Amino acid sequence: AQTVTQSQPEMSVQEAETVTLSCTYDTSENNYYLFWYKQPPSRQMILVIRQEAYKQQNATENRFSVNFQKAAKSFSLKISDSQLGDTAMYFCAFMFSGGGADGLTFGKGTHLIIQP
Amino acid sequence: NAGVTQTPKFRILKIGQSMTLQCTQDMNHNYMYWYRQDPGMGLKLIYYSVGAGITDKGEVPNGYNVSRSTTEDFPLRLELAAPSQTSVYFCASSPPGIPYNEQFFGPGTRLTVL
Numbered sequence: 182a183q184t185v186t187q188s189q190p191e192m193s194v195q196e197a198e199t200v201t202l203s204c205t206y207d208t209s210e211n212n213y214y215l216f217w218y219k220q221p222p223s224r225q226m227i228l229v230i231r232q233e234a235y236k237q238q239n240a241t242e243n244r245f246s247v248n249f250q251k252a253a254k255s256f257s258l259k260i261s262d263s264q265l266g267d268t269a270m271y272f273c274a275f276m277f278s279g280g281g282a283d284g285l286t287f288g289k290g291t292h293l294i295i296q297p
Numbered sequence: 298n299a300g301v302t303q304t305p306k307f308r309i310l311k312i313g314q315s316m317t318l319q320c321t322q323d324m325n326h327n328y329m330y331w332y333r334q335d336p337g338m339g340l341k342l343i344y345y346s347v348g349a350g351i352t353d354k355g356e357v358p359n360g361y362n363v364s365r366s367t368t369e370d371f372p373l374r375l376e377l378a379a380p381s382q383t384s385v386y387f388c389a390s391s392p393p394g395i396p397y398n399e400q401f402f403g404p405g406t407r408l409t410v411l
Contacts, residue, residue: 185339226340226387226402272339284330284355285400287339 183208185275187288194263195296201248202258202291204273212278215249215256216285220270229271232256234278260293268295299323301403303388309409310378318373318406320388328391329371330400331355331363333384340387346371347393378410 185206194200206215217229232240232249239247244264248257260267270292274285304319322329327348332340332355342355346365360382362374371390375382385407389400 224385224405226389228399231399274339284332284342284345285340286356287341289337289339 183210183213183275183277183286185273185286185288187273187291189291190289191292191294193294193296196263196265198263199259199261200263200293202260202271202273202293204256204258204288206254206256206273206275208254208275210277214276214278215247216274216276217245217247217258218272218274218287219267220272220290221268226272230258263295265295265297267293269293301388301390301401303386303403303406305406306404307407309411310375311411312378312380314378315374315376316378316408318375318386318388318408320371320373320403321369322371322388322390322401323369324390324392324401325368326390326401327368327393328400329365330389330391331361331371331373332387332389333357333382334387334405335384343373343386375408380410382408383410384408 213234215232219227219229230242230245244261246259270290272290273288277283301322330345331343334340341357344363346352352363385405387405388403391400392398
């Protein structure tokens with residue numbers, strides 16, 4: 182079974198700063214997907230970014246980018262020019278590449294606080 | 298297009314009671330999932346379904362049952378509620394396909410068992 186570990190329970194940065202959230206995972210599979218989800222106080226789960234394991238290029242979505250190190254099984258999220266609206270829980274998640282039927286395996290999350 | 302809807306939003310149960318959490322999606326997605334989120338934790342998969350009439354257990358299925366009679370609906374049944382089932386429950390759906398298609402989450406149901 183795969184596991185996802187987020188070692189930073191909480192982080193706090195000033196608005197406009199850059200912040201990096203860490204995630205490591207353990208799996209014996211070679212083909213899989215990795216995700217970062219955002220959960221604001223509303224509880225809604227929002228997909229931030231995803232990475233296919235077979236792609237060497239790191240995924241980028243506007244201010245959000247990842248550093249995917251497959252050999253090290255590391256998948257960190259970088260948020261540039263952080264905004265107050267980025268305050269939320271952030272979850273790293275893993276899925277086998279079998280079409281999505283197996284569901285997602287989540288880490289425990291990192292509570293990110295953006296200070297004004 | 299409402300996406301994934303869940304009812305109720307909140308519920309308090311007494312130990313030993315039973316209830317059904319409702320989940321409906323209007324996106325014609327084949328895949329549907331139930332997760333639970335305990336305080337300070339990530340989501341854990343309870344059950345999933347790849348289509349009407351087909352369900353399978355996830356990581357934490359004990360104490361729950363599901364059915365999938367239609368593509369749209371995927372109710373989660375709690376029998377003999379226990380305090381350990383106090384959690385927030387999320388339903389999600391996705392279309393099948395490779396590469397991966399995004400899972401769309403409902404707003405969640407907060408359940409307290411006293």
